Amino acid sequence: MAAGTPLTPTTPDDERLRRWRLVLGGEADGTGRALHGRDAAMDGALAALYRGAPEEGRAGQQRSGRRGAGLGGSAPQVARWLGDIREYFPATVVQVMQRDAITRLGLEQLLLEPEMLAAVEPDVHLVATLLSLKHALPETTRETARAVVGTVVAELERRLADRTRATLGGALDRGARVGRPRHRDIDWDRTVRANLRNYLPEHGTVVPERLVGWARARRAVKKDVVLCVDQSGSMAPSVVHAAVFGAVLASMKSLDTRLVVFDTSVVDLTEQLADPVDVLFATQLGGGTDINRALAYCQSRITRPAETVVVLISDLYEGGVRDGMLKRVAAMTAAGVQVVVLLALSDEGAPAYDHAHAAALAALGVPAFACTPDAFPEVMAAAIARRPIPVPVHGV
Structure with a gap:
């Protein structure tokens, strides 16, 4: 193994220390861990949002294992950061970090740029922010903003629409059984069970003296x-x-x-x-x-x-x-x-x-x-x- 190559955590304690180091940021955190490679880059992405010290740059972070910081107001810098967090963290975490970046660092103005808007992870909170900025959206950004809002709306509809229609629009009242149901409302399983005594072996069939079925709900008033x-x-x-x-x-x-x-x-x-x-x-x-x-x-x-x-x-x-x-x-x-x-x-x-x-x-x-x-x-x-x-x- 080459000198200086970091060891991958091999025990639960190693992984626990690694996670604490990423959470605490490395300033006298007591873990004694230095971060390298991907972990150092993740630490830098967290630092840019949650720490206020001058940024050291990604190479310096990887060498020292210390957390730098600062997104400032630079669109290219924020765009790179948005790309980093989407690479290193799951979508739910990315959404939280984006929300924090907007509220903590006042990055609303950067959302007015279409390139920046295209780089974010769409969610309900981003939609709310865009709607609050809609009067300030330049024409070049407006269509991108509508596309972002449309993506979130489509996902919500996919998740909620079918269940809503099914819950509100059921045609049958499954709580009411009747003895004279219409043919299409017959519960054949219960009907056969109720008429087993009428089984005719020579014909291999059951004579259904009593039908069991569901009462069709009355035509609902709108x-x-x-x-x-x-x-x-x-x-x-x-x-x-x-x-x-x-x-x-x-x-x-x-x-x-x-x-x-x-x-x-x-x-x-x-x-x-x-x-x-x-x-x-x-x-x-x-x-x-x-x-x-x-x-x-x-x-x-x-x-x-x-x-x-x-x-x-x-x-x-x-x-x-x-x-x-x-x-x-x-x-x-x-x-x-x-x-x-x-x-x-x-x-x-x-x-x-x-x-x-x-x-x-x-x-x-x-x-x-x-x-x-x-x-x-x-x-x-x-x-x-x-x-x-x-x-x-x-x-x-």
Whole structure:
């Protein structure tokens, strides 16, 4: 073996020290490990984001094993860094590092360059950042930005659309068995079992005196769904998911879906639901919040209260009239509207929200909770069927 060639960790303790060295950064970390080759390059990529010392350069990092730092504002340097982290880390880690780079180092301006934008790993948070920058996007970057947003939207639709349609659109009520089913609704396995005593050996068959099958659900009355979405900056991931779900629900013939977004003003995006990318580029992330005004608009569009579900997606930090918001919710529920409040529609865990408003809504019998995208179909199915709403996480 050549002198100075690093040894690959051969024991769990070696691997543990290696990981601690990468986490701690090498400044008197106590591990006693020097990094070489790929490990040194990984350390340099982490250093550029999470350390503030002057950058030593990749060759210097590999020689010394010490962590340098600094992305600065250089587009070529950031582009190289983006390429490095995609090489060294899995996509989920890359997305976290990109998010940290944007928020910690203020790299939003670099996303206005198409070459830079093409180098990033698309995710919901990147979409939210692009939407907040949309008015500053130069013409040369706009199409690239739409392509990035389209990639994320397509992935979300692939993951969520089929399950949503299947959950909401089942034709048969599997809980109700009947003795005189239509031919296409016969449960042949149970029918044969129920008639085994009528087996005719000479004919090798069972005479089905009693048919067992499923009751076909009555033709469903078309339901009205109103998604009322807070587009303040803190709700950005929820806005992205709501746009996707809005498009999916709008594609279902049994639902009449309306999408309303709001800050201190209210915008009805129902006509754009055929393309969730268009919906997202029509939003305006940031600004204040007037939930009362948004609910007033939604209330004015309700024509069949008993067949309507209103889903308010908001952290409930009301900048408008608090009592007015609560009175509108109370009036809608009294009229027969099913109202559900989602404090967040995202995968990010416990959200920040106005606890007093959430408790006041709960006192009105309106559930308020954070919901993951995967749980949303079940929540909607329960709301449409007027069943108790399953509260996945962080319920009030």
